[in-house]
Amino acid sequence: MGVEGIGARVARKEDKRFLTGKGRYTDDMVVPGMKYAAFVRSPHAHAKIRGIDSSAAEGMPGVIGVLNGQQMLDDGIGNLICGWMIHSKDGSPMKMGAWRPLAHETVRYVGDAVAVVVADSVGEARDAAEAVVVDYEELPAVTDAATALRGGQPQLHPEAGGNLIYDWAIGTAEAETDAAIAAAAHVTEMTIVNNRLAPNPMEPRAALGIYDVGEDHYTCYTTSQNPHVARLVMSAFYNVAPENKLRVIAPDVGGGFGSKIFIYPEEIVCLWASRRTGVPVKWTSDRTEAFLTDAHGRDHLSTVKMAFDGDNRITALKVDTIANFGAYMSLFSSAVPTYLYATLLSGQYAIPAIHANVRAVYTNTAPVDAYRGAGRPEATYLLERTIETAARELGVSPAELRRKNFIRSFPHQTPVIMNYDAGDYEASLEAAMKEADWAGFGARKAQAEGRGMKRGIGMSCYIEACGIAPSAAVGSLGAGVGLWESAEVRVNAVGTIEVLTGSHSHGQGHETTFAQLVADRFGVPIDSVSIVHGDTDKVQMGMGTYGSRSGAVGMSAIVKALDKVEAKAKKIAAHLMEADESDIVIENGEAKVAGTDKTVPWFQVALSAYTAHNLPAGMEPGLKEGAFYDPSNFTFPAGCYICEVEIDPETGKTEIVQFVAADDFGNIINPMIVEGQVHGGIAQGIGQALLEGVHYDPQTGQLLTASYMDYAMPRADDLPSFKVSHQNTPCPNNPLGIKGCGEAGAIGSPPALMNAITDAIGNNDLTMPATPQKVWAAAHAAQ
């Protein structure tokens, strides 16, 4: 590895502009004649719209237009869609209710958009939005998914009777699983709640819609993790404009965590409103709007039975999950509690029989979709809380119980579709236990007791599936898109290099990591490599960044394109030096004839390609190659996390005194960036376990956690210094042997923390977030 190549801890190229306030985000964009949008939003969780009176608003200062959902319908703008078809056990397709960008008949959650005001300033737009009079007929609301499934509850969509979207199952036949459970020596049963989270990226969502009447062309600046998918969906389903008439640009984006994968009403409305009003229209969410309308994450209620034989081997697992989808089916919502969740229920363990049933349910809450980990944290939390509980019930060490059940030969086919390609779960477990000084815990606990503190330790062995997956496979499972990635490598005439990628960076450091690949290949400085992304006019097509796919899929596409560039460059160099192509090596910024002192500088090779004065016979000029990469399988990062806590029994306050992460991400391009991803993921996982939780009033459906006064985000002083290490079983299915690291921290940490807290207080009956009040009450109940 060179100082800037694969494996080097290269400082992030992009940080200078971010840290000095020079990043350019959607809200920074200013175009001539630009005006501002404010949305009129429902104050009710469920109501019929009897009428909308915009007359007062239209006469207010600065107002250019007040637009509503009926006008949008009249203009042929389509419904928002969910792009992954799931079929219920009975073979029927999922029951998707209509989601209009601006509701014109019914509002279904607090924050549902019903009209938009375009005005000269944000303030005038908001003033006028308050003057729009909407006549609502309030309806009863339901916010809890299990309640919404019961008879006699408010019904959200006529298409989905009983609020049931689908009733889906996967894995071993239910009867066979039940029989294995009935024959078991021990069965651990639990009810597991996975709390609802608000994603809270630092940059709120924003959109700028620009309609050019001269060209009959639209441009949309937006906070998107996948601008090409946004263009595809807005064009194909929402009829905003044909693809060739719609440019989508996602410039610098300040965090997404999944919430910016999806297409929301606001960007569609800004584009449509720009055409309607004749001016560019910009909207930027405020923080309370973000709490109300960004797609939330998690919100599962599950029951689980884990069966063991007399030798403590797991013989069967049965899971029943109710997933709260909120008021509408967001873009990838249907895939999250199915193919991103139930397919991971084997964890790191050899389990001969697994049956999982999932019911997806409408409620009068914000839509729920993928949030960092998307299904995999839910699966890991359920499994790792259950196996820890089983160890306590069986009176064996939690590490031993896991060891006994680890999968140890690969490839391994689970009963829930997944085929694990590589892993060494014992290696991460050993590394984590050593780093955590597991053996010394007893002494530390005794010492803490002397100070009146309750000390506990907990572990979690997670697996996740990244880089989803072969396009044909996901297509057969219902995905509406392929999940490949594209890349184009453009070598300029002087040898500098631009890499165009369909991946999108919104905090991941692609501008550095991707450039390291190129620097490694040709031995050129990374400053001579630029990464271009996020603009549908520059990059032809791409599938974006989510599910830790930019490394395993996005970089694999770059490798394919680099292979092609290297092959052509070698031909040119061989021709220039009158050598055999197979003798050419490219390193340290020059092409060499192996075993000789003959060299041609890299820039000379590039220049030759463009002057075309002396190219091999029949060769086209230029040095630019593209590639599409479609993976042959998911990748399977895995690891072991150990958390140690001290609880103040008088107040219930938890202090995390140690957190160890041992991850196997396969090969690593930039360890510093990977560690940053792990740190951020663990912070979010600790946030879920200790602090965060979206609360709706169950009667009124009002959001009670709509600001940081009530929604607790993790702060630096809530977190310990993390001890991070890496084990490596390279992924055999992609050229770089990498697996992905973006979500691991958020997946592995919540059960480790909850196992530690429940160990400390001696009461397993505790839900996330483990607030001081809940921990205090549980600790007292245990006494």
Add this chain to the structure above:
Amino acid sequence: MYETNYHRASSVADAVRLKGASEESKYVSGGMTLIPTMKQRLAAPTDLVDLRHVAEMKGITVSGGSVRIGAATTHAEVAQSSDIKAACPALAHLASLIGDPHVRHMGTIGGSIANNDPAADYPSAMLALGATIVTDRREIAADDFFTGLFETALADDEIVVAVTFRPPERAGYCKFPNPASRYAMTGVFVTRGADGVRVGVTGAGADGVFRHAAMEAALAGNFSPQALAGVTTDPSDLLSDIHGSAEYRANLVAVMARRAVAAA
């Protein structure tokens, strides 16, 4: 935020005059509550009269056995004041726990007590110190000043100019912060001085800050954490919300009180 007019008052009299010039006007000091509330469009004063630049409302003085803190003094100034650290270190400690550095450099003691947020820190100290709230027209004992949630004895146009108190022999403050807002979920300020023992409790009371008579009685003869054993707080008088039930807060009152006494 709705449109508003900003006025900078040069004196207390000027401030009263400016405020009286408009019906929907408000005084603003650090603005740590009012400005966010306005940004959320939950308050719409037509005119804001800024009190932070009035000389007679600024500064900390200790003389004649009395401490005077000008109402426009920031939390950071109180936290760092050597005079306050000498006279009543618990009060400096309290100020150091408010919000974050930004808030502590903007927010003021006068603004905090005039707002009387049920989870604000200062009101508990004012009660426990037996402080006097000096306004532009009178002096109000802290016991008479805090009248309910966000309610005080102040007239609409009355300005808190300063607070004064006699340094206690011993004082301690212990706070359990709300995990989200870091306001006090419960904060207890205890003092022992010439007037005996006083215990002020913030963050927990259903009607806002209050003095804890049972604790004061228990501590009067024995100013030690052990003296509080068995002293309970009726949960029916306490706040209950998504962060903490009344029962939990009753527990916190006991725990914070013990720790405040231990720290005093």
